[in-house]
Amino acid sequence: MIKRIFKFFGKILLWFFAMSIIWVALLKFIPVYITPLMVIRYFENNEQNKWTHKWVPLKDISKNLQLAVICSEDQKFVYHNGFDTKAIEKAYEANQKGKKLRGASTISQQTAKNVFLWPQRSWTRKGLEVYFTFLIELIWDKERILEVYLNSIEMGDSVYGASAASMYWFGKSAATLSIDEAAAIAAILPNPRRYRANPSSPYVQRQKAWIRQQMYYYGPLILTKTSTETKK
Numbered sequence: 392m393i394k395r396i397f398k399f400f401g402k403i404l405l406w407f408f409a410m411s412i413i414w415v416a417l418l419k420f421i422p423v424y425i426t427p428l429m430v431i432r433y434f435e436n437n438e439q440n441k442w443t444h445k446w447v448p449l450k451d452i453s454k455n456l457q458l459a460v461i462c463s464e465d466q467k468f469v470y471h472n473g474f475d476t477k478a479i480e481k482a483y484e485a486n487q488k489g490k491k492l493r494g495a496s497t498i499s500q501q502t503a504k505n506v507f508l509w510p511q512r513s514w515t516r517k518g519l520e521v522y523f524t525f526l527i528e529l530i531w532d533k534e535r536i537l538e539v540y541l542n543s544i545e546m547g548d549s550v551y552g553a554s555a556a557s558m559y560w561f562g563k564s565a566a567t568l569s570i571d572e573a574a575a576i577a578a579i580l581p582n583p584r585r586y587r588a589n590p591s592s593p594y595v596q597r598q599k600a601w602i603r604q605q606m607y608y609y610g611p612l613i614l615t616k617t618s619t620e621t622k623k
Contacts, residue, residue, distance in 0.1 A: 411507075415526045418506065419535055422446040426543050427509050429551060436549065443559060444551040449538035452553045452565045455573035457537060458612045462605035463577040463598075465498040468537070469614055473499040473528040474521075500524045502540040533614045546576055548584045560588040574602040 429442045449457070461468050467475050475497050496504070503523035508516055527536055546556030553565040553576075561572050568576070572589075578598035579586035586595050 411523070412526065412530075414507070415523070415530050418539070419531050423506055423539055423543055426505050426551070427507075428505055428543075428545065431510065432545075432549055442549045442551055443547075443555040444542075445554040446542050446552065447554045447565060449534055449541070452538075452541055453568040453573060454612055455570045455606075456553055456557075456565065456568050456576060457541065458606050458609060459570070459573040459577035459602055460541065460580070461498070461537075461612065462609050463574075463580060463602050464501070466605070466609065468498045469533055471497060471499075473497060473524040497524075498540050499528055499536055501544070502536055503527055505543045506539060537614065544580065545583045546580065547588070550583070556588070570603060570606065571599065574599040574606070577602050 424444070424446055429444065433442060465475070467478075478497075500520055503526075504510070504516070504520050507523045508519055531539075542552040542554075545551055546553070547559050550556050550559045556576055557563055557565040557568055557572075560576060561568070563572075575588040575591055575595065578591070578595045579588050586592065588595070591599065
């Protein structure tokens with residue numbers, strides 16, 4: 392009986408690994424039109440509000456927004472393999488000292504969570520997040536990860552992706568966002584259901600100024616990682 396149980400669960404694990412790899416491989420080429428978060432938010436709103444979302448390729452998303460989001464969320468995105476170990480260590484130390492809880496999720500981790508998993512925190516979800524982060528870093532390139540991220544992230548209440556957010560906040564396409572507008576959208580990402588990109592509050596204005604400064608220091612965005620170079 393025990394042997395049969397182990398055999399049964401072994402088959403389930405094999406199927407999970409096989410199907411998850413196929414799933415990630417397919418999404419390297421197929422646009423992501425829907426995510427678990429979109430569905431959850433839809434039912435949280437008692438089906439009264441449909442989400443706003445439109446998939447656009449990375450080339451149709453302003454470089455300003457690409458850079459603003461990287462400077463705001465994950466400045467080592469181009470150089471790491473999915474996980475920022477230094478940020479994880481700092482977050483752990485801060486949390487152990489009883490300071491305000493802080494996260495250390497990279498853009499790759501957030502993409503894995505947004506596309507394949509659910510938003511609530513748990514050890515199970517965190518473990519799966521690590522697994523899917525490893526897979527997308529292995530199968531996708533950085534351009535694809537950023538493309539999926541910018542098309543799936545929540546950028547307003549029930550507003551998902553760069554195209555919908557650009558139209559919602561500024562009445563223009565994602566390709567034409569200015570530096571200031573891109574920084575405004577990036578500034579609300581920590582809590583897009585609470586903050587507004589336009590008109591922005593004093594807090595968002597301060598975040599915008601910081602992001603613009605980081606964009607200046609970062610320089611031109613090049614998504615191709617070169618050898619073993621590490622961002623200081």
